[in-house]
Amino acid sequence: MGRAFVGIQPSFPAAAREALKDSQLRTNLAHATGTIRGKRARVTEELPDWEFLREAARGIKQQTLADLADLLVEFEKNAQAAGAIVHWASSAEEAIAVVREVAERHGVESFVKVKSLTTDEIGLNEAMNAVGVDAYETDLAELIVQIANEHPSHVLVPAIHKNRSQIRDLFIEHLGANEDTVDDPAVLASIARAHLRSRFLDAKMAVSGANFAIADTGSLVVVESEGNGRMCLTLPEVLVSIVGIEKIIPSWEDLEVMMQVLPRSSTGERMNPYTTIWTGTAEHDGPAEVHIVLLDNGRSRTLAEPVGRDALMCIRCSACMNVCPVYERTGGHAYGSVYPGPIGAILTPQLLGPGQAETLPYASTLCGACYDVCPVMIDIPSILVHLRATGPHGGTEKAAFAEVARTLSNARGMRRAHRWARFGLPLARLGSALRIGPIRAWSRSRSLPQVPRESFRDWWNTR
Amino acid sequence: MSNTRERVLTAVRSASEAMPTTSFSRNYRTSLEPSDSILELFIDRLLDYRATVIDLRLExxxxxxxxxxEAVLAERDIASVAVPVGLPDGLRPTCVPVVEDRGLTNSELDVTGASLTESAISVALSGTILLDHAGNQGRRALTLIPDTHICLVHIESIVGTLPEAIAKLGPRKVMTWISGPSATSDIELVRVEGVHGPRNLIVLLHALNS
Structure with missing residues (x-):
């Protein structure tokens, strides 16, 4: 099954309609997003300087985008000086080719993986499987999704759509757990530990992403909770990290901001259990061969969009999906992308380019909750509106809105419209109830307004 | 690949050409209020992560x-300890075999009961211990594979905020930041301590004369 999503998938409205029939999914999501919203709120409210941190985080990422080419060159120079081998990839295929070449040169038949959205984006696991190299996911949730042969449905907790007993069943079926295994998360975690232990200790090669790439030192940063990241980044002889070019931050000092806003926005913890920072290779410590693949894959095209480029500031914390009323009901799969939720609705169509994922900008009520929680203050609602405006529109819709614009821009038109509405709307309502006429497609998920017996203007004129 | 490099850089350069240069201010805190007890805060955070804290702040x-x-080792039935070469002799337990890490294999570390190391600097506000893997902390695998990490934290190495720690420490070749034992929230967002990293983190606070 290909993970390279979108395009072959049903559109969001169709996929959402299917997802909404799954009441177990809705229960799981409501529970999980509700829990994490509470945690996040607690640990952000306790910081008196939270808004200042957000402003600084935004400033850092804006500066990153404005100076990106220079910062990439600076990062490359420093990483190379520290012993890393830096590759560039303009597409998914080019990034995959690097991993394949490294795997073949070292003669490995498998590698261990740290959870990485970027590798999901390029469909790395499937591509490597096709050439006979197994990619073992080691993050608990990624492992669950992998053995279930599904896609991640959330950027932070990819198996958020599954509850504990569903996971227990998967572990019995795929990991050889005992039939009488209880569905206690601690027990399930210990099964994963036992399953992966020898894989870590014996692994020759690992593949990771990165949360940040620090330009002025050439270092990469990976944040995680379980220790699977540390295992993958430390024990193998060869490490390949695939890093989107927007992951750059200008300086070491910037970590003091990003590492305050990311964990609190993401897992709702004051700090994630483990952060690993490495700079090229270190003597007698960690992989002797370190590769970094700087990936474009639609990012430079997105950067050229004056309104939409802010989506590239995203640090993948997932706070926006946890507060989104649409995400909470449809889940991540309906978005048909590794980047679901509000950020996915603006990032996916732009990364994929014109003609792709065009329904995603409509997967929102524009309530603005995502903007309120975003640690880098991406104005997601405005970008959604912009993408809707610049996206494709049918001839009937264009003609209808042109007429509306003409009507609303002068008083006489307005008065005439009021008179007609009193007769027209009841007819339209009847039409939509009987599912006839052009109004039907629009009114399927919207209610037509009630028309007052007397317009404000008429009332004003008679008083 | 060099062609790709030029192509990406050229595309990025032309995409960001018209972007206005931005400036921003760093108005966030760089220290805590003098009235905050940094040590108490640090302990509170560690306990919240379910680390074990041994408070010898005056020792x-x-x-x-x-x-x-040695009491900790006995209490937990830990039969062997791995230490970095730079750990002072006076701190090495005598009650169980102590192996110095001069390139132990993964499987040797895997059968070792605990690692015992010092640390570089700690942040009270988030309960974070920063290792820079200097001689008194050892390489990364040492504090990763054994199931218990006993970490010595000198009370004078604890600062209030992350910006203070970043300013004091500066860039390092490799670093590990530790905030509690290994954990996961991947199943229904229930936090479970102990997955792949050390399942037990024991933090020993002290004031050793150097």
């Missing part, structure tokens, strides 16, 4: 600290 004597370490 300046290596022998007494070592005795306390």
């Amino acid at each position: 300046v004597d290596a022998d007494k600290i070592r005795t306390e370490i």
Whole structure:
């Protein structure tokens, strides 16, 4: 099954309609997003300087985008000086080719993986499987999704759509757990530990992403909770990290901001259990061969969009999906992308380019909750509106809105419209109830307004 | 690949050409209020992560600290300890075999009961211990593979905020930041301590005379 999503998938409205029939999914999501919203709120409210941190985080990422080419060159120079081998990839295929070449040169038949959205984006696991190299996911949730042969449905907790007993069943079926295994998360975690232990200790090669790439030192940063990241980044002889070019931050000092806003926005913890920072290779410590693949894959095209480029500031914390009323009901799969939720609705169509994922900008009520929680203050609602405006529109819709614009821009038109509405709307309502006429497609998920017996203007004129 | 490099850089350069240069201010805190007890805050955060804290904040004597370490080992039935070459002799337990990490294999580390190391600097506000893997902390695998990490934290190495720690430490070749034992929230967002990293983190606070 290909993970390279979108395009072959049903559109969001169709996929959402299917997802909404799954009441177990809705229960799981409501529970999980509700829990994490509470945690996040607690640990952000306790910081008196939270808004200042957000402003600084935004400033850092804006500066990153404005100076990106220079910062990439600076990062490359420093990483190379520290012993890393830096590759560039303009597409998914080019990034995959690097991993394949490294795997073949070292003669490995498998590698261990740290959870990485970027590798999901390029469909790395499937591509490597096709050439006979197994990619073992080691993050608990990624492992669950992998053995279930599904896609991640959330950027932070990819198996958020599954509850504990569903996971227990998967572990019995795929990991050889005992039939009488209880569905206690601690027990399930210990099964994963036992399953992966020898894989870590014996692994020759690992593949990771990165949360940040620090330009002025050439270092990469990976944040995680379980220790699977540390295992993958430390024990193998060869490490390949695939890093989107927007992951750059200008300086070491910037970590003091990003590492305050990311964990609190993401897992709702004051700090994630483990952060690993490495700079090229270190003597007698960690992989002797370190590769970094700087990936474009639609990012430079997105950067050229004056309104939409802010989506590239995203640090993948997932706070926006946890507060989104649409995400909470449809889940991540309906978005048909590794980047679901509000950020996915603006990032996916732009990364994929014109003609792709065009329904995603409509997967929102524009309530603005995502903007309120975003640690880098991406104005997601405005970008959604912009993408809707610049996206494709049918001839009937264009003609209808042109007429509306003409009507609303002068008083006489307005008065005439009021008179007609009193007769027209009841007819339209009847039409939509009987599912006839052009109004039907629009009114399927919207209610037509009630028309007052007397317009404000008429009332004003008679008083 | 060099062609790709030029192509990406050219595309990025032309995409960001018209972007206005931005400036921003760093108005966030760089220290805590003098009235905040940094030590109490640090302990509170560690306990919140379910780390074990041994509070010897007034202890300046290596022998007494070592005795306390030995008590921890006995209590937990830990039969062997791996230490970095730079760990002071006076702190090394005498009650169980102690192996110095001069390139132990993964499987040797895997059968070792605990690692015992010092640390570089700690942040009270988030309960974070920063290792820069200097000689008294050892390489990364040492504090990763054994199931228990006993970490010595000198009370004078604790600062209030992350910006203070970043300013004091500066860039390092490799670093590990530790905030509690290994954990996951991947199943229904229930936090479970102990997955792949050390399942037990024991933090021993001390004031050893150097």
